[in-house]
Amino acid sequence: MLVLSVIGEGLIQAGKLLITGDPEMLEITWRTLQVSGTATLISVILGVPLGVVLALRKFIGRWLLISIINFGMGLPPVVVGLVTWIFLTRYGPLGSLGLLYTPTAMIIAQVIIAFPIVAGFTVAAIQAINPKMYFQILALGANRWQLLWLMLREARLGLLAAVIAGFGGVISEVGASIMVGGNIKGLTRVLTTAISLDVSKGEFELATALSVILLLLTFVITAVLTGYQQHRRQPQ
Amino acid sequence: MKTKKFWVIGLILVFLLLLAGCAKQPAAPQQQAPPTPKNPDLILSSTTSTRDTGLLDVLIPQFEAKTGYKVKPIYNGSGAAIALGEKGEADVLLTHAPSSEKPDVDNGNFINYQLVMHNDFIIVGPPDDPAQIKGIKTDTDAFKKIAAAKSVFISRGDKSGTNTKELAIWKKAGITPKGSWYQESGTGMGQTLQVALEKKGYTLTDRGTFLAQQKNIQLAILMEGDKDLLNIYHVEQVNPQKFSKVNADGAKAFVDFMVNPDTQKFIADFGKDKYGQPLFYADAGKSVDQIGK
Numbered sequence: 001m002l003v004l005s006v007i008g009e010g011l012i013q014a015g016k017l018l019i020t021g022d023p024e025m026l027e028i029t030w031r032t033l034q035v036s037g038t039a040t041l042i043s044v045i046l047g048v049p050l051g052v053v054l055a056l057r058k059f060i061g062r063w064l065l066i067s068i069i070n071f072g073m074g075l076p077p078v079v080v081g082l083v084t085w086i087f088l089t090r091y092g093p094l095g096s097l098g099l100l101y102t103p104t105a106m107i108i109a110q111v112i113i114a115f116p117i118v119a120g121f122t123v124a125a126i127q128a129i130n131p132k133m134y135f136q137i138l139a140l141g142a143n144r145w146q147l148l149w150l151m152l153r154e155a156r157l158g159l160l161a162a163v164i165a166g167f168g169g170v171i172s173e174v175g176a177s178i179m180v181g182g183n184i185k186g187l188t189r190v191l192t193t194a195i196s197l198d199v200s201k202g203e204f205e206l207a208t209a210l211s212v213i214l215l216l217l218t219f220v221i222t223a224v225l226t227g228y229q230q231h232r233r234q235p236q
Numbered sequence: 237m238k239t240k241k242f243w244v245i246g247l248i249l250v251f252l253l254l255l256a257g258c259a260k261q262p263a264a265p266q267q268q269a270p271p272t273p274k275n276p277d278l279i280l281s282s283t284t285s286t287r288d289t290g291l292l293d294v295l296i297p298q299f300e301a302k303t304g305y306k307v308k309p310i311y312n313g314s315g316a317a318i319a320l321g322e323k324g325e326a327d328v329l330l331t332h333a334p335s336s337e338k339p340d341v342d343n344g345n346f347i348n349y350q351l352v353m354h355n356d357f358i359i360v361g362p363p364d365d366p367a368q369i370k371g372i373k374t375d376t377d378a379f380k381k382i383a384a385a386k387s388v389f390i391s392r393g394d395k396s397g398t399n400t401k402e403l404a405i406w407k408k409a410g411i412t413p414k415g416s417w418y419q420e421s422g423t424g425m426g427q428t429l430q431v432a433l434e435k436k437g438y439t440l441t442d443r444g445t446f447l448a449q450q451k452n453i454q455l456a457i458l459m460e461g462d463k464d465l466l467n468i469y470h471v472e473q474v475n476p477q478k479f480s481k482v483n484a485d486g487a488k489a490f491v492d493f494m495v496n497p498d499t500q501k502f503i504a505d506f507g508k509d510k511y512g513q514p515l516f517y518a519d520a521g522k523s524v525d526q527i528g529k
Binding site: 091100101184187199200201202204 | 279288293308309310311324325423424426429430448449453481
C-alpha cells in the first residue's frame, strides 16, 4: 500500500463526495458546523465579557482567576470529555437531564474547551491596549458603554484571534466528542469522530477524504474571520 | 474590496451548507408505521470488533423498523462495554467475553443472558511465518513457538474480548509474555492488524474483522480451528431491578430480536456474498457445549 496513493485516492474521493453532494457527508459536515459553531458562539458570549472584566477590573483573586483561565486553555479535550461524561451519565449528578450521547452534550464539552481559550486570549488582547488609551477615551467624555465598545474595537486583532483559536480548538477535537457523543451515526457523528472511526476500521482513503473536507471547511471559516481581522491592516 | 469579497464568499458557502443541511432532513419512514414504544431510546453497549464486522449496521435498522425503538449503539473494547452494563449506563449488551460476563450473570447485574452466535479467533502473521507455526494444532503450542522464537507479537492490551482470549492462551501455555517482541497496541482490532502488518508481527484476531480488512492487511492466516479459539457472542439485558433507569422493555425486545429465527438466519448468511464465507455461525437456543459441532 503506497502511502501517497492513499492521499491521492483520498483527494479523489473527497472530490466525488463534494460533487455528488453525498448525503451522509453533508449531514456529518452540517452537524460539525452546528456543534462547533454553537459552542464557539456560546464561548464568545461568555468568554469575551469575562476576559474584559478580568483585564480591566482589579479585585482580590484576579491573578488566581486569570491563572485558572490560562490553565484551562491547555485542558486536554479527552479529559474534558471524560469528566463531562461522568457528570452526564444516568447515575451521575446531571444524569436526569438525559443529555448523554446527544449533540447537546458535545456542545457542552466543546464550550468547556473553547471558553477558557476565548477568555484567555481576550484578557491578553485587552491588556495589550496602551493603558493611556483607556484614559484618553474617558477624558474625551465617553460613557462606560462607549469606552467598552472602543476598547473592543481597539483590541480587534486579539479578539478575533480569540474567536479563531476557540473555534479551531473545538472543530479539531475528537476525544470529548466521542466520549459524550458516542459517535452515533445520524445523531452525534461529526467529521473528526467519523475520521477516527474510519481509521480504526482501516478505511484510510475515506478517512483522508473526510479530512480534506474538514480542512477545507476550517480554512474557509478561518479565512473569512481573518479577512475581518486584517481588514485595512497592513504591517507597519 | 478584499474584505467584502471574503465576507461574500464566506456567507455564500455558509448559506449553501445551511441549505444542504435543511434539504437533508430525513423523510419519515413510509413503510407500515412501527409501534412507538413509551420509551423509545435504547442504549446498546457492544464492542468495536462487533461494530467492524458491519453486522449491527444492518441489524439495528431492521430492529428499529420492526419495533420503533431508536437504538444508540456505543462501541468500546469488551472491558468498557461490560463496565457500562455493570453501572446501569446501558440497557442491553452484545458482548463476546464470556469469562468476563460470567461474574455479572452470577451476581444478577445481567439477566436474560442468551447465546446468539459465534465466530472464531485466528492467529495471523507475516506470510513467511518466522516462528513456523503453520500447521500447529493447538493455540497454546502456537503461542509457545512464537515466544520461543521471540517473534514480534502484537497484543491489543485493552481488556477487549480478543485481548482476554489472548491472555488466557498465554496463561494456559504457562508463559508470561514479556520483552521487546511482545507489544501492546492499546487500540481496536482494525488498527492492531495494521500495526502487526507494519511490524511484520503475529496477532490474535477474530476472523470477522480480519475478513473485513483483508484487502488492506496482507497477513496470512497461520493457525485456526482449535476449539479453544471459539469467539462466543451473548446478548444480555441489564437488570432493571438493580438499575431503575434502564429501558427494560426495549432491552427485552432487542434480546428477543437477536434470537428469533429470522434474525438468526440473517446472521448465518451475513458476509457470504462479500467474503465467500459467513462471518458468523448462528447459535441461538443451543447450549455452549454444542457450539462448533
